[in-house]
Amino acid sequence: MNPSQYTRIVLNERPQKFIDSNTFRQETVPFDLKPGQGQVLVKVTWLSLDPTMRGWLNDTRSYLPPVQIGETMRAGGLGTVIEVGPGSQLKESDTVFGMLGWREYAVVDEKAVRKIIVPPGSQELDFLGPLGITGMTAYFGLNDVGKLKAGETLVVSGAAGAVGSIVCQMGKKQGAKVVAIAGSDEKCQWLEKELGVDKAINYKSPTFRKDFIDAVGYLDVYFDNVGGDILNLALTRLNKGARIAFCGAISDYNSGADENIKGLTAYMNLISQRAKLEGFIVLDYAEKFPEAIKEVAGWLADGSLKRKFHVVHGLDKAPSALPMLFTGENIGKLVIHVSGPDAKL
Numbered sequence: 001m002n003p004s005q006y007t008r009i010v011l012n013e014r015p016q017k018f019i020d021s022n023t024f025r026q027e028t029v030p031f032d033l034k035p036g037q038g039q040v041l042v043k044v045t046w047l048s049l050d051p052t053m054r055g056w057l058n059d060t061r062s063y064l065p066p067v068q069i070g071e072t073m074r075a076g077g078l079g080t081v082i083e084v085g086p087g088s089q090l091k092e093s094d095t096v097f098g099m100l101g102w103r104e105y106a107v108v109d110e111k112a113v114r115k116i117i118v119p120p121g122s123q124e125l126d127f128l129g130p131l132g133i134t135g136m137t138a139y140f141g142l143n144d145v146g147k148l149k150a151g152e153t154l155v156v157s158g159a160a161g162a163v164g165s166i167v168c169q170m171g172k173k174q175g176a177k178v179v180a181i182a183g184s185d186e187k188c189q190w191l192e193k194e195l196g197v198d199k200a201i202n203y204k205s206p207t208f209r210k211d212f213i214d215a216v217g218y219l220d221v222y223f224d225n226v227g228g229d230i231l232n233l234a235l236t237r238l239n240k241g242a243r244i245a246f247c248g249a250i251s252d253y254n255s256g257a258d259e260n261i262k263g264l265t266a267y268m269n270l271i272s273q274r275a276k277l278e279g280f281i282v283l284d285y286a287e288k289f290p291e292a293i294k295e296v297a298g299w300l301a302d303g304s305l306k307r308k309f310h311v312v313h314g315l316d317k318a319p320s321a322l323p324m325l326f327t328g329e330n331i332g333k334l335v336i337h338v339s340g341p342d343a344k345l
């Protein structure tokens with residue numbers, strides 16, 4: 001039996017800088033959802049919280065259009081098909097991944113969602129982590145953009161986060177020396193003791209610059225999740241032919257339009273070291289995801305890849321949980337549990 005009403009969370013106003021209590025608005029609306037031709041009705045179970053969602057709130061040109069005022073907040077998520085429209089190949093009780101949004105129920109085109117088949121040794125939630133966008137970003141960013149080789153020195157920023165923690169482990173698997181950068185001593189200990197990086201350094205320490213130079217020497221691949229000053233420092237420590245896989249720049253996602261984002265001053269090292277800084281968007285690799293998922297699922301099954309989820313319970317908590325990504329309160333992948341059984345963590 002469907003409920004008589006359901007909850008959704010919409011964009012209330014565009015934040016100038018940080019997301020605050022006015023940014024989103026919760027609405028309870030009548031349940032008038034009916035899947036049409038080629039559509040399915042999905043009950044949302046889990047939602048992914050991602051730094052890129054801050055960018056979707058800006059009215060600017062990007063890889064996806066901005067979320068409009070009054071529109072349900074866009075978010076990737078998992079859900080269970082509870083009703084199938086005419087002509088749909090999906091079945092009731094199928095699990096799907098797609099841009100389901102901050103709502104309890106969603107009607108979506110079946111072409112806009114992907115059916116999830118959980119491989120042995122994995123669980124559904126892994127499709128928001130290592131087997132989802134997070135893992136694919138680490139995989140293609142490190143392999144296709146970073147082109148990491150055994151014996152090289154890999155530096156990873158945002159290392160205790162969702163993408164970074166997978167990149168670090170892939171780096172060790174591939175025989176690199178891995179130096180991880182994160183924002184607390186607790187995160188650094190986790191990276192060294194649990195994930196096995198060679199050295200983790202806290203970028204908030206007053207000795208960070210010296211710690212970086214001592215630990216890294218010179219680097220071959222920099223997997224950058226944060227941009228800003230740390231990218232500038234990395235640019236001064238490039239080996240000849242170094243590659244920077246420019247994945248994200250979270251240190252600037254909350255910079256207001258009126259604020260001068262500090263330019264890179266050390267960029268000329270790219271010339272002298274014949275190095276390359278390359279941005280990428282993981283969605284461009286979508287056709288290759290199935291093969292990569294197979295490989296990553298194998299690592300989960302044999303225990304050689306660890307994943308950590310930071311679970312916040314309740315759709316209503318999404319607006320206050322999203323800023324955790326910018327204050328660094330999360331370790332591993334930040335997700336919202338909306339409904340259904342809890343995960344085995």
Ligand SMILES: NC(=O)c1ccc[n+]([C@@H]2O[C@H](COP(=O)([O-])OP(=O)(O)OC[C@H]3O[C@@H](n4cnc5c(N)ncnc54)[C@H](OP(=O)(O)O)[C@@H]3O)[C@@H](O)[C@H]2O)c1
Nearest residue numbers: 051137161162163182183225226248249251280281282328
């Ligand atoms: N290019 C693509 O296709 C693609 C796809 C997915 C994700 N991304 C990017 O990948 C990056 C990581 O995403 P994620 O989902 O894995 O998030 P995440 O790393 O799990 O969470 C964000 C982390 O960033 C760190 N951080 C926040 N503000 C910072 C600052 N000013 N300076 C340095 N670090 C800061 C925080 O950790 P600390 O405690 O260490 O500060 C926080 O935990 C983001 O930049 C995201 O936009 C790109």
